[in-house]
Amino acid sequence: MTNPFAARLRRNAPAWPPDAGPAANLAGFAVKRMHAVAASFRKRGEPAGRSGLAALAFVLVGAASLPVAAAPIPLIQTNGPIALEQARLMRDALLLMAIVVLPVFVLAGTFVWRYRRSRQATYRPDWSFSLPLELAIWGIPTCIVIALGFLVWTRTHSLDPYAQAGPGSVLEVQAIATDWKWVFLYPGLGVATVNELVVPADRPFRIALTSDTVMNAFFIPGLGGQIFAMAGMRTQINLRATSPAEMWGRNMQFSGNGFYGQEFRVRVVGAQGFDAWRQHARAAGGQLTRAAYGALVKQQATAPVTTYARFDPGLFDEVIAKYRTEPHR
Amino acid sequence: MWGRLSADALPVYSIVAAAAAGIAVLGVLAVIVLLTVTHRWTWLWREWLTSLNHRRIGIMYVIVALVMLLRAFIEALLIRVQQAIAYDSGGFLPTEHFAQLFTTHGSIMIFFVLMPFLTGMINVVLPLQIGARDLAFPWLNAIGLWLTTAGAALVMTSLVLGRFSTGGWSGYPNYTGAIVSPGVGPDYWIWALTLAGIGSTVAGINFIATIWKLRAPGMTLMRMPLFCWTALCTSLLIVFAFPALTVATSLLWLDRTFGFHFFTQTDGGNMMQFVNLFWLWGHPEVYILILPAFGAFSEVIATFSQKKVFGYASLVFATMAIGVLSFTVWLHHFFTMGASPNVNAFFGIMTMVIAVPTGVKVYDWLFTLYRGRLRFDTPMLYAIGFLVTFVIGGVTGVLLAIPPVDYTVHNSVFLIAHFHNMLIPGSLFGMFAAFNFWFPKAVGFRLDDAWGRRGFWFWLTGFYAAFMPLYLLGMMGMSRRLERYSHPGWQPWLVLAAFGVVLIAAGVVCQVIQLYVSWRDREALRDATGDPWDGRALEWSVASPPPEWNFAVRPRVRSRDAFHESKVEGLAYPDPGRDAYRDIFVPRNSGLAVAIGWAAYVLAFAAVWRIGWLAALGLAASVLLVIWRSFQTGTTERIPAQTLYDYDRGRREALMRLVPGGEIMHGAAASGARP
Structure with missing residues (x-):
């Protein structure tokens, strides 16, 4: 517990929000919500049971995604060196950015899971600074932006729309x-x-x-x-x-x-x-x-x-x- | 006599437009009837409309934002449904009406949803966080509110009389010039933006003065809560950026009305200069919209992780760096205008440089979660949803900042997906988190958490379903603003996007139910202590809602997270003794700000319809009312020290009853309370 003061306040506030673990928030969330919705329907005397609602949800989601699943993804077929280079540039930039972006997903998922209140993991309420971490979170993105900046400078010049597109008579x-x-x-x-x-x-x-x-x-x-x-x-x-x-x-x-x-x-x-x-x-x-x-x-x-x-x-x-x-x- | 105004102005051109006008008129009538039947007019006037109290003005800002959000969201729904069915067919919307819809949707969301939302939240929270009794200029604050409201009323008027602009929210001339768009539409757009822009500018000035001059003793800049830092940065950006917009729209109005040639195609005009001025405001504007959300997330993540925010100094530095850099990137909105590769590459690189402080913030928030003790109330859910979703928008933003990549997706729905990916999970989720977080402080009872969570999950899933397909469609070359199309491969994705908006609609319904349920159960949800979340900054030390003077005796600040630290030390609600209380002065209500707002509305309405005498009347009224105010005396009201003392004593006694033993007032039990 943080401090007894807060805990006491909580006891006295009657409708303090109940503690829901992230387990419910992540994987099992849909099921849990379905329970709640089904329960609220049952309370109003409607016959829609849990399975009925789940089926309805599946039909809805399925109906929406069927045409999507059937559709080809007509991403533009690149034709010519300009479009090809632009597509490659997009891919290279994405790969470079993945270095800083993928850890965000991993860390967010891990931290939300590990440090949810009900799990009672290590708790350091006053920890708020770490020089190595600070250097890393400023330094690594800076390096990546330098690399991206290099790409931007060179490719903006090589793919200048005002420059002739390759050899030959124009x-x-x-x-x-x-x-x-x-x-x-x-x-x-x-x-x-x-x-x-x-x-x-x-x-x-x-x-x-x-x-x-x-x-x-x-x-x-x-x-x-x-x-x-x-x-x-x-x-x-x-x-x-x-x-x-x-x-x-x-x-x-x-x-x-x-x-x-x-x-x-x-x-x-x-x-x-x-x-x-x-x-x-x-x-x-x-x-x-x-x-x-x-x-x-x-x-x-x-x-x-x-x-x-x-x-x-x-x-x-x-x-x-x-x-x-x-x-x- | 009535300028361009005639019976032709009525919206009979489209059944959807006529229905919308009907709903708007009925809505206004319903409110009037309701207020009359319940005899609430005097109450409304005395307690709310004329109030100069920062909390009440903030709440009114948020109400304006929520009403306008409802309208702009319905427009989004219509746009998505139209595109879902408009493969090789006209859909259900006339072409011109579709163009009005995407213009109003964008203009309203920026100027009349996000701007008033964040201005309202800053209004409610900022003075409380820095230990001030009000903003520096309470009357100016009311003027800002009523100018913004007048702008919103003008946009609503355009539903009923005349047609709105079809030139998109960025309104590029010469499409919006007098030759191509001779109607009233662009004039509505110009005047709505101008009124809102002036309102925002005065609000920004007010916030800066407040932060600079009214911080409580001991509240140094580096002890301010992060929300105050972002409010400061946003206000600085407002003051520096908004004049560019006001100038751009004013010059366009001169072009249209008096035949000037600033942005015309002929006679020496240059439309590129409008684009330049517009984005000179427009890019800082996106940071104006997002920084207060960043501030709110900083508060929410620290509070619900029950620990100090990680890297406070980093977050401050990153905020201010973003503020400065935001003025160095605006050219990336028109890489495709034919500038040289040197120019384009420079602005592309500057844009990426902004990604560094933004990325730093994301990691600082992540490490705030690390070894915390996370509670997942509605505001925290929005914060986590933001963290994960926002970085996707950041990645696509960096892609758009690479000029050669921008050439292939500019003006496509990829761009639409990108900025919605910044503004929905960023700005709007930030405001929803702030709304749920600070609602008990502003109103006195908490919002129902179950319906809040339902709303969140629908918004989050709906967002992904609605906007991820747009990234794909953009890479397939689909242009923005298409009323119909002939590419069969696009339709399934547009159907999915429409389904996403239906999910979001379910989220909106949940939020409306949440408000109703919370109001119904307000006694059970009442925030008796003023500290419902185990809060960290000073706003949680006062009652919910706070008295109109906020702090009878101004707090002394010794550290960051001032209220949290005093709770730990057991000195959360100190008794300063009777001698510490002095008489204080609070501003008296003033109806003049309301009058000035409506005078500005009359001026704008008359300028749109070219009714010269009425415009002169509106202008004269607004100027004279300001002069009149300067002669008014007795604009403040004295509150005797004894009243303040009695109030505080009453509150301390109430807290004693709520907290058995009352140790917090005396510090007996709190030492050694740390786990």
Whole structure:
């Protein structure tokens, strides 16, 4: 007992909370609660017995977890060196942090079990300082943060979205965020698309970003990387895909009523496939003139995938310039 | 005459919104009827609304927080149900209403649940812990409360008149600018935040002055209970950070209302500057929310381990280090804006540096458990649940602080899972622990423990079920704020998350039942001694609830855990003798603070709806009322020494009866009482 004063007070306070051991709190808790709930139901004259309630609980939990158990976990399949490096970085950081985090779970569990009142283990009410322990709990996390800091510095530079993604000739793409679709322009090829980004495998590409509406965030989960697109400004992201694949990308920054549908298709194709696509676009597509673009932007709606054989050159810069006006005089 | 206000303002656009408005109006009417039928208006006005007593103001803050928690929680429930069913379908919420819901949910939880909750707890506890009779500026304290309440009332008004902002709780322009969002929504958001922000700022100033000037003799800084340290640190952060928010929202309001160009897309405006200012406040804000919870956990863990807190100096140093570092990390909220790798890496590393003092705190709490004698009452359960769950949020926070990792999960539900993982097990559990722990001190009877534990277990399991799936979904690329989606693989996880929120709902129901049961059984649960938990700091030395002067004779402090040490020495309730008693002055009630709050509400409401004359009236009223107060005399009331002496003698006699032998008053039995 701590001190007799406290003990005495406790005797005199009639409804002092009863001492429940952590045994009940941890493993057997659910069963114990079930007892209590069942008892309270019985008291009210309801027939629901313990087994009935337990069954009900199982059905509820089961019903909720069945679809989950059946579902595949479609974690993003990384494609390309950027996404792969980012995933590895996440894993390395997690491993480093496990050094300080796992002991928390172990110690919390151990201490709660060992030092619960009913167990009457060693009791040191005045123990409140230990230099070696203090050094360890400041020192070890500091070392880990230094290691993590090294990772952050080097990887932030090596995975800079503004740096070209590996060797090879860069494919230039320009992307304009609008309400609520993406317009992609290929200045080198002369073709344009809406809501579809087609890129060749194993070749770096650079997407210059701007917005013809509110702030958007350009993101292709499978390829890694996310950068804001803002009106009157030009940002960029460099990516690279390794192998042909069908993927998706979207705007991640809430932009209004059509935001949920602001997704685009990403097709990574082989070098030959890319040529074929360009020729097909050249032959089959319409024209993305200034007027056509203006009309497209004006309809605030999502749009189906469309391909254009050509677009008015300078369109991207004009969209940026539109917002770089001087104040009224 | 009435600006933008017309019949179109009524919420007929969505059945859910109309129902919510109906419930809000009926709720207000029910309260009015109830007060009238029970003839409680005078009582309410005299005992509560006009009171300048720190305990009563604190309780009113907490009531505001709990009412708003109920609303914001229902919104969370609607959001989760919508996402659970909205695979390739519109669900049951109109698109725009969904956007309002996530905006109000976030804004309310931050500004009108956690902020008033922690301000209320500090109000109740801080003066008692440092041996003060009240806060330094009782009237300013009431102003803070009524400005916050006015902000909350404005958000509630938006349910009935007009629509709230759809721009998210962070309200980035130019989405919230006049061109894209011409309606009243962003103006509601701006003014609610501004009122609450000013309220918080004055509360922060008040707490700092109180800690600096009103500590009892002998209560050096390094003898203060840890809750006081965290209150001090939070208050410093409030005073330094909130002006950035007030400036940001004010400039946005000028943009919207008078055609200024601070954050516009054209004419030289720059929306990135809003983002910068917002997070310059926003990141310290998360520490403002979490530090008082840390303080409460420090008190709870030491008390229910029945031993001294481990590493007091470490915990103090870590708290203050977090306070300073919290101003060096805000850029990590926009790594994806295109800054250079040098800038991003610097802020990423600074963010990780904060993890060190935070980790130190976790280990200090763990070693407080070591060789303790643990009791598992409701507050302690919240503390243990916090310790284990919070570190998961810490890990994901460090992941988000690595810029290249942030690029892949920014704006995704991974981020949502992360900050809920910090704010629910951290801040909210901290407030629940504090609520259960200090409730008997504030109100006079304990809360029912059985229902408290049920509430805890539902909250904890519900939290895991609701937010762990969001981490996975975030890694699958699911964006935040999606009203519907077309990825079938997401739905099972969203169903699980919705099930988690249903569990949390059961927890909320348990907590409501807990309040009812405790009130019903209040005689059995009465805290007769004022020390229901075998407490350690000075607040447990006074009666529950304490008299309006708290300490008739201010205590003399000789060590940390002052009350615990005096119990050990057998000097817990010393008789200082009649000569030690002097007349003291307590503040008289004042209705002016209430009036200023409502004048500010009128100003804000009129500014939202652009009713010029009414705004001028509200502004003039609030300024004139402050001036009027400065001419008032006789704002305090004298309590004669004899009254104080009689009260204390009565309490000592009552304690003698409760504690046979009454040794504690004379120290006969307590020496050698240590095991």
